[in-house]
Amino acid sequence: QDKSYLMIPGPTPVPPTVVAAMTAPMIGHRSEDFQVLHKDIITKLQKIFQTQNEIYILTSSGTGGMESAVANTVSPGDKVLTLVGGKFGERWSELTKQYGAEVIEVNFEWGTCVDPQVVQEKLAANPDIKVVFATQNETSTGVTNDIESIGKIVAQTSALFVVDGVSGVGGIEIKVDEWHVDILTTGSQKSLMLPPGLAIQSISDKAWKVIEANKSPRYYFNLLKARKQYPKWNTAYTPAVSLFVGLNASLDMMLAEGLDNVYARHKLLREATRAAIRALGLKLMADESYASPVITSVYAPEGIGADDIRKVLNNEYNITFAGGQAKLKNKIFRIAHMGFADQMNVLIAISGLEMALQKVGYPVELGAGVRAAQQVFLGV
Numbered sequence: 599q600d601k602s603y604l605m606i607p608g609p610t611p612v613p614p615t616v617v618a619a620m621t622a623p624m625i626g627h628r629s630e631d632f633q634v635l636h637k638d639i640i641t642k643l644q645k646i647f648q649t650q651n652e653i654y655i656l657t658s659s660g661t662g663g664m665e666s667a668v669a670n671t672v673s674p675g676d677k678v679l680t681l682v683g684g685k686f687g688e689r690w691s692e693l694t695k696q697y698g699a700e701v702i703e704v705n706f707e708w709g710t711c712v713d714p715q716v717v718q719e720k721l722a723a724n725p726d727i728k729v730v731f732a733t734q735n736e737t738s739t740g741v742t743n744d745i746e747s748i749g750k751i752v753a754q755t756s757a758l759f760v761v762d763g764v765s766g767v768g769g770i771e772i773k774v775d776e777w778h779v780d781i782l783t784t785g786s787q788k789s790l791m792l793p794p795g796l797a798i799q800s801i802s803d804k805a806w807k808v809i810e811a812n813k814s815p816r817y818y819f820n821l822l823k824a825r826k827q828y829p830k831w832n833t834a835y836t837p838a839v840s841l842f843v844g845l846n847a848s849l850d851m852m853l854a855e856g857l858d859n860v861y862a863r864h865k866l867l868r869e870a871t872r873a874a875i876r877a878l879g880l881k882l883m884a885d886e887s888y889a890s891p892v893i894t895s896v897y898a899p900e901g902i903g904a905d906d907i908r909k910v911l912n913n914e915y916n917i918t919f920a921g922g923q924a925k926l927k928n929k930i931f932r933i934a935h936m937g938f939a940d941q942m943n944v945l946i947a948i949s950g951l952e953m954a955l956q957k958v959g960y961p962v963e964l965g966a967g968v969r970a971a972q973q974v975f976l977g978v
């Protein structure tokens with residue numbers, strides 16, 4: 599349908615300005631126009647990543663960026679530490695095992711955050727750990743991890759710190775240099791307000807030394823090949839030119855809004871969504887102290903399938919929430935408020951949710967959730 603309300607954690611709605619930018623005629627990827635565009639984009643990305651490091655834009659989904667991070671830093675037999683509190687943390691374990699790593703996996707209950715103290719203990723007990731893998735925003739549970747604290751701990755060791763920022767970067771602040779993130783890897787289709795197709799990653803000097811000595815097979819994702827082209831603002835292979843043009847436009851939108859305002863907007867959307875859920879008597883998955891600014895996970899009421907609620911929302915109101923993944927299937931629904939999201943998106947989502955709850959047999963006081971959200975927005 600033309601009129602729909604997409605509130606899943608990617609792909610997210612793309613602003614009309616960005617869509618329009620991407621209809622520009624194709625340009626050659628070895629042309630000066632492309633090089634100027636590429637350089638411009640990297641300068642803007644460095645502001646969002648808060649880094650002086652080189653940033654590489656790969657044509658792939660977010661997982662491709664994660665694979666690039668692993669293929670370039672993990673040699674067979676290396677000991678690595680993966681911090682797992684959901685489906686995307688698990689992906690680090692799966693990927694590193696594929697590349698022959700000896701994986702120390704630390705599990706945190708789904709819906710809770712990584713405890714930096716545990717990272718400290720594991721690193722102290724295993725000084726031969728080569729790389730620590732974490733997730734900035736665990737999309738499957740709606741939890742944001744304390745990357746700053748973990749980064750400061752890892753920085754005291756020789757291990758690299760690699761962070762999956764696929765769903766968070768652009769909606770949640772991250773300071774790559776100050777927090778000692780050696781590789782931050784993200785994707786285009788979430789908080790960055792673009793269609794799927796780009797993975798973006800920054801690489802520190804500490805990481806380059808490991809990448810140079812790395813022994814894993816890699817071809818398309820060989821960052822050393824990409825690095826040869828970098829000074830000329832070229833890419834090793836044909837880039838997704840239209841997505842680069844779109845990225846430039848979405849970065850301009852974010853910088854025009856002001857990054858502090860972008861991050862404050864997401865936090866406000868989180869507060870309003872959570873207030874609404876509480877007012878409806880539903881249970882939130884993530885605790886206040888680490889709840890994600892870009893996605894809210896909610897338990898379905900006792901005896902009602904989360905997917906039944908989602909079905910009504912979809913069929914009757916064209917509102918799409920995400921469901922639970924893996925062991926959370928049918929138990930939770932997830933409301934994304936990332937990227938091109940504003941107060942009215944939240945009010946529409948909550949108002950639809952109230953009607954859907956009524957229809958599946960969980961009577962609510964109509965308007966209670968909407969009112970709670972409005973009160974947060976108005977500060978009353």
Ligand code: PMP
Nearest residue numbers: 659660661686735737764765785
């Ligand atoms: N990491 C996180 C935190 C994600 O949210 C996602 C996408 N949901 C991915 C990785 C994988 O990205 P993609 O589906 O683009 O490969």
